[in-house]
Amino acid sequence: MKVFAISDLHLSINNPKPMDIFGPIWENYIDKIFDDWKSKVSEDDIVLLAGDFSWAIKLEDTKSDFDLMKDLPGKKIIIRGNHDYWWKSISSVRGVLPQNFYAIQNDSLTFGDYIICGTRGWVIPDDNKSSEEDIKIYKRELIRLQLTLENATRLRKEGQKLICMLHYPPYNFKEEDSEFTSLLEKYKVDCVVYGHLHAYLKQHRVLDKNGIRYYLTSCDLVDNKLIEIY
Numbered sequence: 001m002k003v004f005a006i007s008d009l010h011l012s013i014n015n016p017k018p019m020d021i022f023g024p025i026w027e028n029y030i031d032k033i034f035d036d037w038k039s040k041v042s043e044d045d046i047v048l049l050a051g052d053f054s055w056a057i058k059l060e061d062t063k064s065d066f067d068l069m070k071d072l073p074g075k076k077i078i079i080r081g082n083h084d085y086w087w088k089s090i091s092s093v094r095g096v097l098p099q100n101f102y103a104i105q106n107d108s109l110t111f112g113d114y115i116i117c118g119t120r121g122w123v124i125p126d127d128n129k130s131s132e133e134d135i136k137i138y139k140r141e142l143i144r145l146q147l148t149l150e151n152a153t154r155l156r157k158e159g160q161k162l163i164c165m166l167h168y169p170p171y172n173f174k175e176e177d178s179e180f181t182s183l184l185e186k187y188k189v190d191c192v193v194y195g196h197l198h199a200y201l202k203q204h205r206v207l208d209k210n211g212i213r214y215y216l217t218s219c220d221l222v223d224n225k226l227i228e229i230y
Contacts, residue, residue: 001112003163004041004074004226006033007050007195008218010083013064025220032224034072040226041074046111047226050195050217051081051120051167059086059096070098075111077102079118081167081196104165106144108152114230115156117148118165121180121194124172141168142179149187161230162187166194169216175207185210191229193217 009030041047054065069076078101080087087093090105102109108117122138123130130138145166152162170180170192184192191213198218205221207214217227 001114002040002042002045002228003048003114003230004037004045005048005050005193005215005217005229006219006222006226007048007167007193008052008081008198008220009033009049010052010055011065011068012055013068025224029219029224030068033219033226036225037072037074040228041072043073045074046114046116047072047074047076048116048163048165048193048217048229049076049078050118050165050193051079052083052195053078053081054084054086056086059088059092062086062096066096066098066101070101075100075102077104077109077116077165079104079165079167080120082120104148106147106151108148108155110155110160113160114163115152115160116163116165117152119144119148121145121166121168121170123168124170124178124180126172142183145180145183149183149189153187161190163229164189164192166192168196169194170214171209175209177210181210181212184212191215193229197221 054062056062093103104118108115119141122141123134125135125138171178189212193215195218198220205216215227
């Protein structure tokens with residue numbers, strides 16, 4: 001069983017929103033992702049999708065986006081991104097997922113040698129720029145991160161790798177320690193997969209920090225190819 005990751009697909013079958021206006025890397029990007037996916041992934045493998053799955057506003061409008069991907073091989077695990085406006089209650093999301101799609105929210109999943117948990121995250125506060133609303137959401141996401149990590153810890157068996165999915169990066173642009181990274185270290189996470197950032201930003205795509213490996217997997221930053229995590 002291998003573990004792959006890619007994020008920020010921004011699918012828009014029923015909500016036409018062409019991504020190629022953001023540059024040539026987005027031209028036919030879905031075809032490129034799917035071709036790479038089919039060349040790498042087997043039915044027993046896992047693919048982590050760390051947020052911004054669909055531009056849909058309503059849950060029912062995601063059906064065509066999920067249908068587009070349902071026949072791709074592997075177990076597909078998703079978390080919510082900042083543009084996943086269709087994502088309301090976790091029960092309603094799970095109610096529409098095709099076979100071999102799994103959603104995580106305040107909990108975790110176990111697959112063989114891997115425990116996978118995750119939450120959306122939020123922008124790391126800046127004392128000079130953060131609004132009260134941003135700080136409120138940030139603190140709420142810290143609680144959600146702790147909930148998912150606690151759940152994973154209860155399920156974790158000796159020898160299992162703990163993977164945490166976030167949508168937002170868990171540190172600022174200087175890659176400094178944060179309350180997010182402190183929690184990840186406290187619960188002995190092995191690696192973190194995140195997205196949200198795009199090609200016009202400079203950031204390490206793979207970073208080793210305090211014993212944890214961090215993977216930035218926004219599709220345009222990884223040349224529309226899945227990244228092998230394990």
